[in-house]
Amino acid sequence: MNRRKFLKASAGALAASVVVGRVGSALAQGGLEGEDIANLEKGLQASLGKGYKDLVPSQAIKLTAPAIAESGANVPVEIEVNLPAEQVKAIHCFCDKNANPLLFSFQLLGGGVLPYYATRVRVAETAPVRAVVETKDGRLLVASQGVRVTVGGCG
Amino acid sequence: MNILIRFNPARPKAGEEVRVQIVIQHPMEPGTRRDASGKLIPADHINELTVLFDGQPIATVKPGPGTSANPLFAFKMKAAKAGQIKVVAKDLTGKSGERTADLALA
Numbered sequence: 520m521n522r523r524k525f526l527k528a529s530a531g532a533l534a535a536s537v538v539v540g541r542v543g544s545a546l547a548q549g550g551l552e553g554e555d556i557a558n559l560e561k562g563l564q565a566s567l568g569k570g571y572k573d574l575v576p577s578q579a580i581k582l583t584a585p586a587i588a589e590s591g592a593n594v595p596v597e598i599e600v601n602l603p604a605e606q607v608k609a610i611h612c613f614c615d616k617n618a619n620p621l622l623f624s625f626q627l628l629g630g631g632v633l634p635y636y637a638t639r640v641r642v643a644e645t646a647p648v649r650a651v652v653e654t655k656d657g658r659l660l661v662a663s664q665g666v667r668v669t670v671g672g673c674g
Numbered sequence: 675m676n677i678l679i680r681f682n683p684a685r686p687k688a689g690e691e692v693r694v695q696i697v698i699q700h701p702m703e704p705g706t707r708r709d710a711s712g713k714l715i716p717a718d719h720i721n722e723l724t725v726l727f728d729g730q731p732i733a734t735v736k737p738g739p740g741t742s743a744n745p746l747f748a749f750k751m752k753a754a755k756a757g758q759i760k761v762v763a764k765d766l767t768g769k770s771g772e773r774t775a776d777l778a779l780a
Contacts, residue, residue, distance in 0.1 A: 628733055628734065630731075632732050632749060632751045637747075638741065638742075638747055640742060
């Protein structure tokens with residue numbers, strides 16, 4: 520490869536990394552296995568709307584999912600949010616590699632409901648699961664956990 | 675649609691946290707699976723679940739195709755008073771189901 524070609528190629532790579540940059544930096548916490556930010560972004564945009572890029576990693580979210588799941592068809596996920604219930608509007612959950620990245624949305628409508636949610640999800644292949652918490656004042660908090668699956672849950 | 679509702683603890687004290695666990699018998703077909711002859715099985719999953727307390731909506735869940743078969747949905751609430759929990763579920767084919775359970779205080 521001569522110098523000109525090399526410069527062209529690296530400029531392209533740099534531009535691509537800048538585009539992925541913002542969402543990528545909030546989500547790429549130590550490079551979880553099977554990340555697919557491009558696919559994830561489609562799901563984020565569809566369910567969170569315009570502000571989907573302003574994700575802030577947060578210690579207030581406790582996301583419990585197995586690091587290794589035997590069957591991707593039935594992966595228990597538990598999300599606990601350490602914030603007052605009045606501040607939390609919704610809890611969303613995504614998985615990077617699923618054909619439809621949105622796993623579920625849980626909306627709190629008051630009446631003493633606490634920001635906690637547990638369910639069982641399908642994980643198509645080894646990828647991170649993301650919990651996104653939407654607060655009443657419009658912030659988006661995120662926590663991720665890598666899940667390795669031996670048998671996919673969507674095929 | 676067969677819906678089960680369980681409270682844990684079964685009879686909470688006033689002001690105590692109670693975990694409400696809902697299990698629904700449903701295949702939750704994601705629309706990506708193929709049958710034995712290789713044809714795609716059409717998507718058929720619950721896409722809306724509403725929880726009401728004494729007739730007042732307190733939470734909604736919108737599960738996507740990425741929710742397991744015979745799904746479990748669990749949330750927590752403060753048991754301020756006794757009342758009736760009602761769960762209404764709808765799936766993509768238009769079928770729906772509902773179930774009520776009485777929350778009693780100790």
